[in-house]
Amino acid sequence: MLSGEQxxxxxxxxxxxxxxxxxxxxxxxxxxxAELTRLTGLNRSTVKGIVDELGAEGLVMEGAAEPRKTxxxxxxxxxxxxERLAVLAxxxxxxxxxxxxxGLGGTVxxxxxxxxxxxxxxVESTRSAVRELAASVIDAxxxxxxxxxxxxxxxxxxxxxxxxxxxxxxxxxxxxxxxxGTLAALGVDCPVWVGNEADFxxxxxxxxxxxxxxxxxxxxxxxxxxxxxLIVDGQPLVGAAGYGGEIGHIPVNPDGRTxxxxxxxxxxxxxxxxxxxxxxxxxxxDPHGDAVERVMAAAAAxxxxxxxxxxxxxxxxxxxxxxxxxxLNPELIVLGGMYGRTLPAMRQPIRERMTRHTIGPTAExxxxxxxxxxxxxxxxxxxxxxxxxxxxGARPVPLVDA
Amino acid sequence: MLSGEQxxxxxxxxxxxxxxxxxxxxxxxxxxxAELTRLTGLNRSTVKGIVDELGAEGLVMEGAAEPRKTxxxxxxxxxxxxERLAVLAxxxxxxxxxxxxxGLGGTVxxxxxxxxxxxxxxVESTRSAVRELAASVIDAxxxxxxxxxxxxxxxxxxxxxxxxxxxxxxxxxxxxxxxxGTLAALGVDCPVWVGNEADFxxxxxxxxxxxxxxxxxxxxxxxxxxxxxLIVDGQPLVGAAGYGGEIGHIPVNPDGRTxxxxxxxxxxxxxxxxxxxxxxxxxxxDPHGDAVERVMAAAAAxxxxxxxxxxxxxxxxxxxxxxxxxxLNPELIVLGGMYGRTLPAMRQPIRERMTRHTIGPTAExxxxxxxxxxxxxxxxxxxxxxxxxxxxGARPVPLVDA
Numbered sequence: 171m172l173s174g175e176q177x178x179x180x181x182x183x184x185x186x187x188x189x190x191x192x193x194x195x196x197x198x199x200x201x202x203x204a205e206l207t208r209l210t211g212l213n214r215s216t217v218k219g220i221v222d223e224l225g226a227e228g229l230v231m232e233g234a235a236e237p238r239k240t241x242x243x244x245x246x247x248x249x250x251x252x253e254r255l256a257v258l259a260x261x262x263x264x265x266x267x268x269x270x271x272x273g274l275g276g277t278v279x280x281x282x283x284x285x286x287x288x289x290x291x292x293v294e295s296t297r298s299a300v301r302e303l304a305a306s307v308i309d310a311x312x313x314x315x316x317x318x319x320x321x322x323x324x325x326x327x328x329x330x331x332x333x334x335x336x337x338x339x340x341x342x343x344x345x346x347x348x349x350x351g352t353l354a355a356l357g358v359d360c361p362v363w364v365g366n367e368a369d370f371x372x373x374x375x376x377x378x379x380x381x382x383x384x385x386x387x388x389x390x391x392x393x394x395x396x397x398x399x400l401i402v403d404g405q406p407l408v409g410a411a412g413y414g415g416e417i418g419h420i421p422v423n424p425d426g427r428t429x430x431x432x433x434x435x436x437x438x439x440x441x442x443x444x445x446x447x448x449x450x451x452x453x454x455x456d457p458h459g460d461a462v463e464r465v466m467a468a469a470a471a472x473x474x475x476x477x478x479x480x481x482x483x484x485x486x487x488x489x490x491x492x493x494x495x496x497x498l499n500p501e502l503i504v505l506g507g508m509y510g511r512t513l514p515a516m517r518q519p520i521r522e523r524m525t526r527h528t529i530g531p532t533a534e535x536x537x538x539x540x541x542x543x544x545x546x547x548x549x550x551x552x553x554x555x556x557x558x559x560x561x562x563g564a565r566p567v568p569l570v571d572a
Numbered sequence: 573m574l575s576g577e578q579x580x581x582x583x584x585x586x587x588x589x590x591x592x593x594x595x596x597x598x599x600x601x602x603x604x605x606a607e608l609t610r611l612t613g614l615n616r617s618t619v620k621g622i623v624d625e626l627g628a629e630g631l632v633m634e635g636a637a638e639p640r641k642t643x644x645x646x647x648x649x650x651x652x653x654x655e656r657l658a659v660l661a662x663x664x665x666x667x668x669x670x671x672x673x674x675g676l677g678g679t680v681x682x683x684x685x686x687x688x689x690x691x692x693x694x695v696e697s698t699r700s701a702v703r704e705l706a707a708s709v710i711d712a713x714x715x716x717x718x719x720x721x722x723x724x725x726x727x728x729x730x731x732x733x734x735x736x737x738x739x740x741x742x743x744x745x746x747x748x749x750x751x752x753g754t755l756a757a758l759g760v761d762c763p764v765w766v767g768n769e770a771d772f773x774x775x776x777x778x779x780x781x782x783x784x785x786x787x788x789x790x791x792x793x794x795x796x797x798x799x800x801x802l803i804v805d806g807q808p809l810v811g812a813a814g815y816g817g818e819i820g821h822i823p824v825n826p827d828g829r830t831x832x833x834x835x836x837x838x839x840x841x842x843x844x845x846x847x848x849x850x851x852x853x854x855x856x857x858d859p860h861g862d863a864v865e866r867v868m869a870a871a872a873a874x875x876x877x878x879x880x881x882x883x884x885x886x887x888x889x890x891x892x893x894x895x896x897x898x899x900l901n902p903e904l905i906v907l908g909g910m911y912g913r914t915l916p917a918m919r920q921p922i923r924e925r926m927t928r929h930t931i932g933p934t935a936e937x938x939x940x941x942x943x944x945x946x947x948x949x950x951x952x953x954x955x956x957x958x959x960x961x962x963x964x965g966a967r968p969v970p971l972v973d974a
Contacts, residue, residue, distance in 0.1 A: 183585060324932050334932035386812040400899070402804050409901025410788040413934040420895040421929040422826065431931040493822040493895060497802070499811025527823040529833045530726050530736035532815040 185563050187212055191220045192250075193561050195230060196274050197377060200247035202235075221248050227565060228254045229274060252277035255566050257556035258308070258317040258358070259549040260300055260349065261367065264288075264337045264394075267296060269303035271312070272553035274560070276378055280307040281549075291338045293348070301352050308356060313566035316559060317362045318552030319349055320370040322397070327412025330364035336430050337395065363555055369415055370551030371541075372399020373406055375504050377554050380542040384502040388494050390417065390487075391506035391541070395430070396438040400498065418442075422490050440486040443508060449479030462508045469515060484516030488523025495524060495533045506541030513540050587965050589614055593622045594652075595963050597632060598676050599779060602649035604637070623650050629967060630656045631676065654679035657968050659958035660710070660719040660760070661951040662702055662751065663769065666690075666739045666796075669698060671705035673714070674955035676962070678780055682709040683951075693740045695750070703754050710758060715968035718961060719764045720954030721751055722772040724799070729814025732766035738832055739797065765957055771817055772953030773943075774801020775808055777906050779956050782944040786904040790896050792819065792889075793908035793943070797832070798840040802900065820844075824892050842888040845910060851881030864910045871917060886918030890925025897926060897935045908943030915942050 190210045195201055201209065207217050224230040228251055235247040252273035261268040270281040282303040286295070308314065323335025323343075330346020346364045353360060372381075372389035381387040387401040396418030400407035407414045418438040419431055426435030439445065443462060444454055450465045468476035491503060505513050513520075517538065524533050543550060592612045597603055603611065609619050626632040630653055637649040654675035663670040672683040684705040688697070710716065725737025732748025748766045755762065774783075774791035783789040789803040798820030802809040809816045820840040821833055828837030841847065845864060846856055852867045870878035893905060907915050915922075919940065926935050945952060 324934065326933075336932075386816075402809060403807065405805065407804060407900070410903035411901060411933070411937055413932075414788075414899065414901040416898040416901075416931050416934055419898045419929070419931040419934075421891050422823070424824065424891045424925075424929065433929050433931060435929075436931075489823050489826045494899070496818040496821045497816065497896070497899060498809065499813060499816040499818075501812035523826075527821070527826065527835050527837075529818050529821040529835060529838075530738075530815075531728075531813070532726065532818055532821075535813055 187216060188220050188224065188563065189561050191217060192224060192229065192274075195248050195250050196276070196557070196561065197382075199275070200235060200249040202245055202247050206248060229560075250274035253279070253312060255315050255560065256309075256312045257315050257553050257560075258304060258353070258360075259553040259556065260304070260317060260319040261548045261552065262296055262300070262319065262321040262338070262345075263367065263548075264291065264322060267299040267303060268549060269300060269307055270549050270553070271307045271309065271314070272550070272557070273312075274557065276550060276553065278546075278549075279309065279312070282306050291340075293340065293343055296338075297348060297352055300349065301356065304353065304358075305356055308358060310357075314353075314358045314360050315564060315566065316360045316556035317349060317353060317358075318370065318554075318556035319345060319362060319364045320367040320548035320552045321345060321364060322367050322395075324413050324416065325364050325366050327408055330362065332364065333413070361556075361559075363552075365552065365555060366397070366399070366415065367548045368397025369399040369406060370549075370555065371397070371506060371543075371547035372401060372415070372504075372551065373554055374543050374547040374549075374551035375506070375541055376401045376406075378543065378550060379547065380504045380539050381502050384500075386498065386500040387502045387504060388417075388491070388498060388500045389504045389506060389541070390491075390509060391547075392438075392442060392509045393507045394443050396442055397507075401500075402498065417490070417494065420490060420493060422486065422493070437486070437490040441483050441490060445486070446479050446483045446508075446512075449475070449482045451475045451479075462512070466512060466515060480512070480515050481519045483512075484519030485523050487516060488520040489527055491520065491538075492524045492527030492533070495528050495536055499532055499536075501535055501537065503536060503538045504541050505538065506543075506547060510540035510544075513538065589618060590622050590626065590965065591963050593619060594626060594631065594676075597650050597652050598678070598959070598963065599784075601677070602637060602651040604647055604649050608650060631962075652676035655681070655714060657717050657962065658711075658714045659717050659955050659962075660706060660755070660762075661955040661958065662706070662719060662721040663950045663954065664698055664702070664721065664723040664740070664747075665769065665950075666693065666724060669701040669705060670951060671702060671709055672951050672955070673709045673711065673716070674952070674959070675714075676959065678952060678955065680948075680951075681711065681714065684708050693742075695742065695745055698740075699750060699754055702751065703757065706755065706760075707758055710760060712759075716755075716760045716762050717966060717968065718762045718958035719751060719755060719760075720772065720956075720958035721747060721764060721766045722769040722950035722954045723747060723766060724769045724797075726815050726818065727766050727768050729810055732764065734766065735815070763958075763961075765954075767954065767957060768799070768801070768817065769950045770799025771801040771808060772951075772957065773799070773908060773945075773949035774803060774817075774906075774953065775956055776945050776949040776951075776953035777908070777943055778803045778808075780945065780952060781949065782906045782941050783904050786902075788900065788902040789904045789906060790819075790893070790900060790902045791906045791908060791943070792893075792911060793949075794840075794844060794911045795909045796845050798844055799909075803902075804900065819892070819896065822892060822895060824888060824895070839888070839892040843885050843892060847888070848881050848885045848910075848914075851877070851884045853877045853881075864914070868914060868917060882914070882917050883921045885914075886921030887925050889918060890922040891929055893922065893940075894926045894929030894935070897930050897938055901934055901938075903937055903939065905938060905940045906943050907940065908945075908949060912942035912946075915940065 256271040268283040271279040323332040385404040389399040398417035423435035427439040429436035658673040670685040673681040725734040787806040791801040800819035825837035829841040831838035
């Protein structure tokens with residue numbers, strides 16, 4: 171799932187404490203020292219020492235809380251300096267390429283996106299797009315600590331090779347290494363991590379979105395295909411080679427339709443966008459990008475075919491989710507992409523099938539919610555991943571040696 | 573999956589190093605100090621200090637390696653003292669109850685097992701059996717540090733309650749607390765952890781069996797039902813409440829047969845023992861416990877129905893495994909119970925379906941092997957779990973204060 175050219179540095183005792191403090195303000199926002207002491211379990215003097223150190227490094231600052239929550243003496247809070255450094259987040263989707271610079275706190279400094287047609291999905295066109303977009307967002311005054319690249323494909327963790335991206339027509343593309351070269355040509359020398367788009371989306375929803383504070387989570391994002399990302403015991407599920415979480419290709423109907431992946435009866439053939447349109451008697455083409463919304467509106471207005479389509483896709487969603495719940499016993503299922511929008515209408519058939527196909531108490535504590543970060547989730551997740559070494563102690567190299 | 577009454581103690585720096593050393597000799601067997609230094613990454617003087625400490629506590633001893641591997645001066649090795657302390661391992665299956673005392677190194681001190689009929693599956697009969705068996709294996713001279721209880725049911729992690737055990741007819745049985753009471757009556761006061769039988773089996777195969785050194789593993793054990801246990805990134809997959817790994821109830825054929833769990837088209841309805849006998853045209857009853865072997869022998873001899881049965885069940889095994897591989901990308905699948913014995917004949921249909929129903933490279937690195945610990949796997953896994961606090965620093969309370 172996630173891949174790196176460079177391992178994250180190991181953690182020591184003091185470094186682990188510093189990480190804990192920085193992670194709190196990075197993820198939770200401004201916090202008083204008293205709150206930091208409570209949340210981290212460290213003692214007050216350790217927190218003070220770490221805040222002072224991080225302050226000297228320019229990563230956090232202390233100041234008045236704003237807006238003031240209560241009258242009287244303004245309380246002082248610790249917050250990240252989001253402009254001190256940045257990581258580059260890249261998303262390579264089918265219809266677009268997007269790039270952003272993101273600082274501590276998940277603050278997006280600059281963002282650029284370009285749409286593209288199906289004729290320009292090849293590696294060279296993609297590299298040009300990334301180069302151009304990256305050049306437009308990189309600010310020479312802010313050091314780039316790393317880059318995270320989200321791609322709609324299956325990524326080998328060890329070396330960031332895209333083994334297969336059917337919708338891009340890619341096979342065995344050395345994306346981490348290529349991106350490193352692209353950035354070097356722009357004068358940026360930094361480690362590059364490549365991951366599956368839905369895996370990064372799941373990470374973002376887990377860190378900053380609908381799944382905050384949930385240690386066991388299934389993220390399911392549906393458009394043409396179904397992408398997924400899994401959080402198990404607080405950590406992204408990666409698998410042996412990095413290919414974990416390909417949940418769109420679980421065989422839910424083993425003698426069913428042939429899938430774009432070459433398989434048969436994959437979940438996305440029964441619960442993807444094409445299935446919804448097919449059940450509703452609509453053409454597969456969607457030139458205005460509003461076909462799903464039209465089916466949902468028709469169902470809401472009582473149209474019979476549209477209602478049957480919503481029920482059928484909801485049932486298949488519930489069947490696939492039941493399997494995942496039996497396997498993973500998550501506390502939360504987060505639905506993104508078109509499923510975030512169709513959830514209200516599909517909740518009942520989803521729940522009905524989930525109950526029928528899970529054993530005993532397995533699903534009783536599993537909530538289903540819509541994703542909260544929208545289209546930006548993969549970019550934000552790629553940034554979170556690339557920021558990990560900073561949380562663990564990596565710092566910008568000074569321009570002039572002291 | 574796994575449940576505890578008492579959290580494991582936290583790890584500090586020195587304690588973590590001591591654990592690393594003790595874990596090595598516990599799992600790998602006798603090792604020279606030089607090997608320990610290499611395997612743990614600790615420096616020589618730290619290893620010496622820890623070995624001396626563990627020796628003073630009576631947990632390890634140094635002595636000549638035997639049998640001598642090479643002529644000349646005998647090399648000295650560090651080995652565990654398996655008699656210094658023990659844990660109690662309990663297995664509550666349908667057809668039997670088993671109890672063992674197990675020391676460091678996974679050495680079984682004493683073991684006792686009693687068969688039982690379907691009329692004596694109730695909680696009270698089970699408690700009596702456990703009490704009697706435990707009394708017969710406990711040695712008053714060896715302190716019992718904890719107990720692990722493997723049960724054929726769905727266990728809530730937090731409190732060791734068996735939420736549902738369809739084959740025992742149990743629902744919401746406070747097994748951890750009951751077992752603690754049973755042991756207290758025998759004069760043993762120790763923490764009790766309850767877990768699902770297949771989860772403990774998976775842990776044992778991971779620590780001491782076919783899956784050693786494999787960080788991502790699917791364990792699948794089939795008899796009447798299908799049990800499963802998952803290892804993700806080196807750790808047992810537990811899930812939010814402890815119900816993870818119920819893979820026998822993945823809906824592989826959503827409009828298929830009704831399952832004993834009340835679901836429909838669960839994997840075990842298509843790939844369990846009953847399915848094999850049904851496809852082979854054999855009665856479901858198996859009074860001599862050899863029905864599976866007879867079908868396999870008939871298939872080997874060319875019998876058409878038996879061959880078709882082997883192919884059909886192999887195909888359904890492959891379909892379910894394909895889903896798990898897409899989700900988890902394991903490097904190893906370990907087949908236990910009847911599947912360990914049927915694997916040679918089923919390997920081809922399993923592989924054929926796994927290839928068809930996994931996406932791209934996901935299954936390319938996944939090996940399939942038979943389990944190696946046989947019937948003892950759940951007992952050994954329960955013991956491993958109960959020994960965790962000892963690895964983390966728990967020690968017997970001295971009988972007389974120093």
